[in-house]
Amino acid sequence: MNKWFYFNLFLLMLGVWKIAEQGRLPTHILFGALGLFLFLFNWTRHAVFSTIRRTPNRQTKIKLANLSKKIVPFHRWIGTTALILIMIHAILVIHLFGFSWQNIKLLNGMLAGAVMIAMVTSGWMRLFRSTARKRVVHIWLGITLFFVIIIHVAM
Numbered sequence: 713m714n715k716w717f718y719f720n721l722f723l724l725m726l727g728v729w730k731i732a733e734q735g736r737l738p739t740h741i742l743f744g745a746l747g748l749f750l751f752l753f754n755w756t757r758h759a760v761f762s763t764i765r766r767t768p769n770r771q772t773k774i775k776l777a778n779l780s781k782k783i784v785p786f787h788r789w790i791g792t793t794a795l796i797l798i799m800i801h802a803i804l805v806i807h808l809f810g811f812s813w814q815n816i817k818l819l820n821g822m823l824a825g826a827v828m829i830a831m832v833t834s835g836w837m838r839l840f841r842s843t844a845r846k847r848v849v850h851i852w853l854g855i856t857l858f859f860v861i862i863i864h865v866a867m
């Protein structure tokens with residue numbers, strides 16, 4: 713299996729663990745968690761595509777390519793929904809705690825939010841006029857977002 717499957721599983725487990733640890737699920741966390749799950753669902757596309765490119769097994773290639781084709785119509789809406797959920801998460805968080813330059817978790821969250829906006833924007837740009845460069849930008853924003861979110865959830 714591609715290393716990204718393990719990375720994604722790690723972030724999923726980290727998220728579940730961090731939330732379970734608190735023993736409660738206030739609305740602002742619920743929205744953050746749902747946003748995290750939808751992000752991970754879309755990001756798994758990277759793991760699937762990497763596997764398709766690298767596997768020597770033709771049968772696996774075909775199976776994954778067909779699966780990927782079935783999911784692609786939902787990809788844009790899942791990504792856009794993730795952004796909306798995260799915006800609600802951010803509004804609820806700022807409503808609860810207020811904005812402060814001292815709150816590192818909040819600042820890191822803002823960074824994640826900014827990269828998320830760029831991610832979704834690059835996705836829509838890619839959809840309308842796809843170029844090789846836009847593809848690379850979409851993927852690298854995803855990789856950046858992945859690590860910013862790990863820090864955000866782990867903090």
Ligand code: HEM
Pocket residue numbers: 727730731741744745747748751798801802803805806809817818819820821822823824825826828861864865866867
């Ligand atoms: C891709 C974007 C984001 C994701 C996936 C995300 C996800 C999460 C998750 C799962 C939690 C709960 C886990 C924990 O407490 O350790 C959380 C908490 C938090 N998030 Fe986010 N978040 C994102 C963006 C943001 C943004 C834009 C802000 C800015 C306002 C923010 C501020 C916070 C804060 C302050 C907490 C702690 C809440 C508390 O302690 O009750 N997050 N986030």
Ligand code: HEM
Pocket residue numbers: 750751754755756757758759761784787788789790791792794831832833834835836837838839847850851854
């Ligand atoms: C959470 C947000 C998102 C994530 C994590 C994400 C991730 C990905 C990944 C990993 C791929 C495959 C990269 C490759 O070509 O190897 C991809 C492809 C693509 N994404 Fe996104 N994406 C997100 C949001 C969006 C949005 C909102 C759109 C809007 C239209 C979009 C449009 C596309 C398009 C057109 C492709 C190429 C089509 C295909 O996969 O065959 N993405 N995305």
